[in-house]
Amino acid sequence: MIADIEQLVRCESPSDDLDAVARSAELVAALGTRLLGAEPERLVLAGRTHLRWRFGDSRRVLVLGHHDTVWPHGSLATHPFEVRDGVLRGPGCFDMKAGVVMAFHALAALPDRDGVTLLVTGDEELGSPSSRSLIEDEARGCAAALVLEASADGGALKTERKGVSLYEVAVEGRAAHAGLEPERGVNATIEAAYQVLAVAELGDAAAGTTVTPTRIEAGTTTNTVAAHGRFAVDVRVRSAAEQDRVDKAMRALTPRLAGARIVVTGGPNRPPLAADASAELYARAAALADRIGVGPLSCAAVGGASDGNFTAGVGTPTLDGLGAVGGGAHADHEHVRVDELPRRTALVRELVADLLRTEGPR
Structure with a gap:
């Protein structure tokens, strides 16, 4: 052997x-x-x-x-x-x-x-x-x-x-010069930060449910308001009911910043x-x-x-x-x-x- x-x-x-x-x-x-x-x-x-x-x-x-x-x-x-x-x-x-x-x-x-x-x-x-x-x-x-x-x-x-669910949350904002007119942009980095915190709150330790934001990326250059961002989410659950609850909550995420848009992809991977x-x-x-x-x-x-x-x-x-x-x-x-x-x-x-x-x- x-x-x-x-x-x-x-x-x-x-x-x-x-x-x-x-x-x-x-x-x-x-x-x-x-x-x-x-x-x-x-x-x-x-x-x-x-x-x-x-x-x-x-x-x-x-x-x-x-x-x-x-x-x-x-x-x-x-x-x-x-x-x-x-x-x-x-x-x-x-x-x-x-x-x-x-x-x-x-x-x-x-x-x-x-x-x-x-x-x-x-x-x-x-x-x-x-x-x-x-x-x-x-x-x-x-x-x-x-x-x-x-x-x-x-x-x-x-x-x-x-059970496992895997998601990607994509955030769309609007680019602008970070020094000259940042107020004209919609900052995808800030919106992603809001959403990361919202997603992390979906876990339930008593039910054995973990909802973990993992890899994240946003922006292009250091002097540009980020127009795009995305982060991955790993979900682990003990029951199908919890898997369904988290899935519905993920798809109900709403932007915090005016002009931002969120697209959630993925879903349950394993029951x-x-x-x-x-x-x-x-x-x-x-x-x-x-x-x-x-x-x-x-x-x-x-x-x-x-x-x-x-x-x-x-x-x-x-x-x-x-x-x-x-x-x-x-x-x-x-x-x-x-x-x-x-x-x-x-x-x-x-x-x-x-x-x-x-x-x-x-």
């Missing part, structure tokens, strides 16, 4: 580079073909390569992962692949190339894979713009979706994920993965973990989203965080605990086998 992970980590696959994603997909396809004895379907959507293995005629269990990463080209020079003192490191190892390898090895160990679909996408880190429909279509009708994203802290499975979507699967996984000696399990609610939000959004029971145990996703200290690789892979194998024994199509 370590050798397989090394192959994938050494093939850099930043999401925004179509050629890199295509090269990574070919390596993932070759690895899966060797371990599973079957070629995947290559699904190229908007230039991005996704891979799908279907076993048998029925669709009962969807196993889900992605092979793209946030790490730019050249990251191996500063964050080389290595295994030292029981810890594996390298760009994208935790999120989530180790999880892809774990999926292959777990399924390869099954005597019968009839009813399993394995989907490995290539744009998850971008919000799955091209693969969302594919993921949702594959999930519909399945009894369960198992997401091999990395675990939460301490190896906890992810039984609840917040919440609610606790009730994972409760039964988590209980099943916990019992299996105790039975095969890899327990006890723990679970966590997290703010980050994954493609598991999409599978839960179409009503499919979903359990997330079944992948690598470690930490540091997207960060310099990204790492995987080697001793947990066979333990967690065995759990995935047993969980898929148990679902295939007991669950028909939904």
Whole structure:
């Protein structure tokens, strides 16, 4: 497994580079073909390569992962692949190339894979713009979706994920000379500042809703009243009702300055993965973990989203965080605990086998 992970980590696959994603997909396809004895379907959507293995005629269990990463080209020079003192490191190892390898090895160990679909996408880190429909279509009708994203802290499975909405607020004002006649302008920088404060007030800590203005830009030169500005907004919610409330409030933003105009684009990106979507699967996984000696399990609610939000959004029971145990996703200290690789892979194998024994199509 370590050798397989090394192959994938050494093939850099930043999401925004179509050629890199295509090269990574070919390596993932070759690895899966060797371990599973079957070629995947290559699904190229908007230039991005996704891979799908279907076993048998029925669709009962969807196993889900992605092979793209946030790490730019050249990251191996500063964050080389290595295994030292029981810890594996390298760009994208935790999120989530180790999880892809774990999926292959777990399924390869099954005597019968009839009813399993394995989907490995290539744009998850971008919000799955091209693969969302594919993921949702594959999930519909399945009894369960198992997401091999990395675990939460301490190896906890992810039984609840917040939904995500992404917006851009564009502000239009009117340019003027900042020294000669600033009063003739409509300052988009000031209007953007008003709107940033208004947007930040939409959060609700008690409900677990965060509304965070992030990247901002305005103006052209230092001696010109800004005619244009824009800022991005990241929204995280625990419930569909909160996602709808914030969406309505974002679209109701009104200018504070006379002559300014506001255009809001974007909206909900991923629905919440609610606790009730994972409760039964988590209980099943916990019992299996105790039975095969890899327990006890723990679970966590997290703010980050994954493609598991999409599978839960179409009503499919979903359990997330079944992948690598470690930490540091997207960060310099990204790492995987080697001793947990066979333990967690065995759990995935047993969980898929148990679902295939007991669950028909939904």
